[in-house]
Amino acid sequence: MPATSSVVRRTPSSSSLYDVLDLILDKGLVIDAYVRVSLVGIEILTIDLRIVIASVDTYLRFAEAVDRLVLEEKSKDLPEFAQDLTRGVAKGKAGGALEGAKESVGDSVGRAKDRVKEAIGRGEEGDEE
Amino acid sequence: MTGSEPPGGGTTYVYGVTRPGAAPPDVEGGGGAAGGAHDATVEGVGGAPVRLVARGSLGALVSDVDPEDVRAASRSLRAHARVLDAAVRAGPVVPLRFGTLVDGDDAVVDRILRPHSDRLDALLDDLGPHVELAVKASYDEDAIVRQLVAAEPALAAQHERLAGIDPEAAYYERIRLGEQVAAALDRRRDDDADEIYAALGELAAAVNPGEPLDPHMVVNGTFLVRRTDVGAFDDRIGAVARDHPEIRLRYVGPLAPYSFSSLDSSDELGPVG
Numbered sequence: 001m002p003a004t005s006s007v008v009r010r011t012p013s014s015s016s017l018y019d020v021l022d023l024i025l026d027k028g029l030v031i032d033a034y035v036r037v038s039l040v041g042i043e044i045l046t047i048d049l050r051i052v053i054a055s056v057d058t059y060l061r062f063a064e065a066v067d068r069l070v071l072e073e074k075s076k077d078l079p080e081f082a083q084d085l086t087r088g089v090a091k092g093k094a095g096g097a098l099e100g101a102k103e104s105v106g107d108s109v110g111r112a113k114d115r116v117k118e119a120i121g122r123g124e125e126g127d128e129e
Numbered sequence: 130m131t132g133s134e135p136p137g138g139g140t141t142y143v144y145g146v147t148r149p150g151a152a153p154p155d156v157e158g159g160g161g162a163a164g165g166a167h168d169a170t171v172e173g174v175g176g177a178p179v180r181l182v183a184r185g186s187l188g189a190l191v192s193d194v195d196p197e198d199v200r201a202a203s204r205s206l207r208a209h210a211r212v213l214d215a216a217v218r219a220g221p222v223v224p225l226r227f228g229t230l231v232d233g234d235d236a237v238v239d240r241i242l243r244p245h246s247d248r249l250d251a252l253l254d255d256l257g258p259h260v261e262l263a264v265k266a267s268y269d270e271d272a273i274v275r276q277l278v279a280a281e282p283a284l285a286a287q288h289e290r291l292a293g294i295d296p297e298a299a300y301y302e303r304i305r306l307g308e309q310v311a312a313a314l315d316r317r318r319d320d321d322a323d324e325i326y327a328a329l330g331e332l333a334a335a336v337n338p339g340e341p342l343d344p345h346m347v348v349n350g351t352f353l354v355r356r357t358d359v360g361a362f363d364d365r366i367g368a369v370a371r372d373h374p375e376i377r378l379r380y381v382g383p384l385a386p387y388s389f390s391s392l393d394s395s396d397e398l399g400p401v402g
Contacts, residue, residue, distance in 0.1 A: 059307025
């Protein structure tokens with residue numbers, strides 16, 4: 001048995017807006033043209049959710065991540081305060097590409113949500129078949 | 130649209146189609162209801178109670194809705210998900226697209242249940258024994274970069290060359306290092322994704338591999354899994370987590386088979402190679 005037993009818990013869909021947007025919004029059976037589907041703009045949302053960050057910024061963040069991790073390795077022998085200082089500086093500077101990516105996805109979910117609201121507002125007038 | 134319409138007489142929101150005997154017990158008109166007054170009905174979009182509109186072997190889960198209420202997108206989406214979460218726990222269900230509205234209960238029968246009865250029956254038969262499980266696997270950045278640097282001497286060498294050089298002066302060289310990390314990450318991600326999809330796919334009747342949402346995401350898939358195999362799938366997820374301490378897993382379900390419901394979806398079923 002491994003020492004760490006980090007159990008991966010299964011969570012229900014309705015607990016998180018992120019999951020609901022990603023897993024449910026543009027999924028499910030579309031019956032036919034006679035049924036009014038009150039949402040437009042779903043395609044826009046889907047595209048927003050799938051932003052893949054592959055930019056110079058990402059590469060620079062990766063380079064900083066290498067700096068930071070190599071620094072951490074080397075600082076293991078330093079007195080504790082120096083280690084903390086090094087790590088603090090590196091962290092503060094680098095931030096972390098993962099956090100950046102998460103923020104971007106979070107932002108796009110937020111933007112997408114707003115667009116859905118707008119879309120629903122617009123759709124309401126124009127959704128009569 | 131006002132709230133003064135009789136139930137089923139105004140606009141009707143349709144969540145999905147189930148078997149009348151397998152609707153959640155707290156749905157009005159649903160199977161297993163204790164009869165009489167229900168004090169714990171499932172709340173639909175806008176807070177209205179969810180009802181069952183049945184025709185033959187099919188039952189639509191519906192509620193009265195003021196189309197204005199659908200505007201509150203996040204709340205409405207959660208309500209949609211909540212109703213279908215309850216439905217898939219109770220039995221077979223084919224989820225309809227979020228925001229499906231028809232003009233009253235008569236239209237539920239005339240537009241949905243009657244014209245599509247054969248295909249809905251077939252879908253309920255095919256999908257009913259299954260649930261959908263969603264898996265997102267993402268690298269922990271520090272853990273994966275550490276592994277990549279350890280595994281690929283070229284990365285460490287490039288980093289050594291930049292040591293002591295002002296980051297501004299080495300701008301393009303640093304971009305080059307980042308590109309190398311990204312390329313190594315891509316190779317690693319392809320391998321890990323193949324491995325995880327293979328491990329989980331063994332236990333699934335169908336797999337829908339989605340696009341990763343960010344550069345750290347390895348797997349963003351949904352899996353159609355027999356109800357009787359969900360426990361084994363849970364165990365397999367645990368095994369993936371143990372084998373990959375550098376990967377964080379987000380595991381959601383049981384879901385209605387959202388990604389596997391289309392009118393011609395029967396050909397998607399079956400083992401995935």
